[in-house]
Amino acid sequence: MAAELIVESVGAVRVLKLNRPDRLNALNEAVHEALAAAFAAIEADDSVRAALLTGEGRGFCAGADLNQSLGGGPRDLGASIDRHYNPLVRRMRALPKPIVAAVNGVAAGAGANLALAADIVLACESANFTQAFIRIGLIPDAGGTHFLPRAVGDARARGLAMLGETITARQAADWGLIWRCLPDEGFLAAALAVAADLASRPTQALAAMKAAFNAAGANGLDAQLDLERDLQRRMGRTPDFAEGVAAFREKRPANFTGAPPARD
Incomplete structure (x- = not known):
């Protein structure tokens, strides 16, 4: 079968x-x-x-x-x-x-x-x-x-x-x-x-977006703003954020790897 x-x-x-x-x-x-x-x-x-x-x-x-x-x-x-x-x-x-x-x-x-x-x-x-x-x-x-x-x-x-x-x-x-x-x-x-x-996009950012959208229906504005802050703090520590900024400055396509933050 x-x-x-x-x-x-x-x-x-x-x-x-x-x-x-x-x-x-x-x-x-x-x-x-x-x-x-x-x-x-x-x-x-x-x-x-x-x-x-x-x-x-x-x-x-x-x-x-x-x-x-x-x-x-x-x-x-x-x-x-x-x-x-x-x-x-x-x-x-x-x-x-x-x-x-x-x-x-x-x-x-x-x-x-x-x-x-x-x-x-x-x-x-x-x-x-x-x-x-x-x-x-x-x-x-x-x-x-x-x-x-x-x-x-x-x-x-x-x-x-x-x-x-x-x-x-x-x-x-x-x-x-x-x-x-x-x-x-x-x-x-x-x-x-x-x-x-x-x-090909930043895997960690996509995962964080899913988490934020999943929570949005139950959260009030204050709770959602706090969640965005916490998730964005984590995103700022990812290699893909550093790569995205470098690619923007160097006017080239970014090469995102999806690697996790250096520290959580």
Whole structure:
């Protein structure tokens, strides 16, 4: 049986490709376990400086595999969320390296929210997004109730969740749900170029940005200002800051290494 997740390295980018195209890359236990292992490996490998998550075939991810994960009658869906979905979203958000989601087709339910857990979301023109939970009597999970109102506002978040309507990639970009909608032709190469660009940037600064953005929703202004100060103090001690200033003064491209601060 083919691996549920294809893992490849392209320079400093680790490419993760969901590989259940016959099921539109729907999530099952094996996929969750493979993703957990892949993100743990990315975090532990200093040679990896960015990740690209996409899907094989005509879909990005259709959400939970209902054929395998849901049966008839009441059941404790919270157990599956605790075991798989919440740890995955938390791991992606906490990963000290940027994640690009390249949505190459259908992104539905938890699959849509899996994409939104990435730092930068790109979608091809033929892709679409659906908060499909209402169709089977559920609420958005995998961070959906957190990501949606912050990205598109309360009114649109409620409409997307309660009506379960499908929106195009172009509409998702216009609403600010994703970063950019790109042509189908050459889409994966374009997404990989974005990930490679991120991999060439100051890794420590990108990690600090993720930490700051993660905290912003819960922090008041004073707390966020203090966090910015603390993170910036750490950034000022990184070799990449010294390199960036030197490159600016010497009018040359910077060569960022992602090395940690000389002292914390």
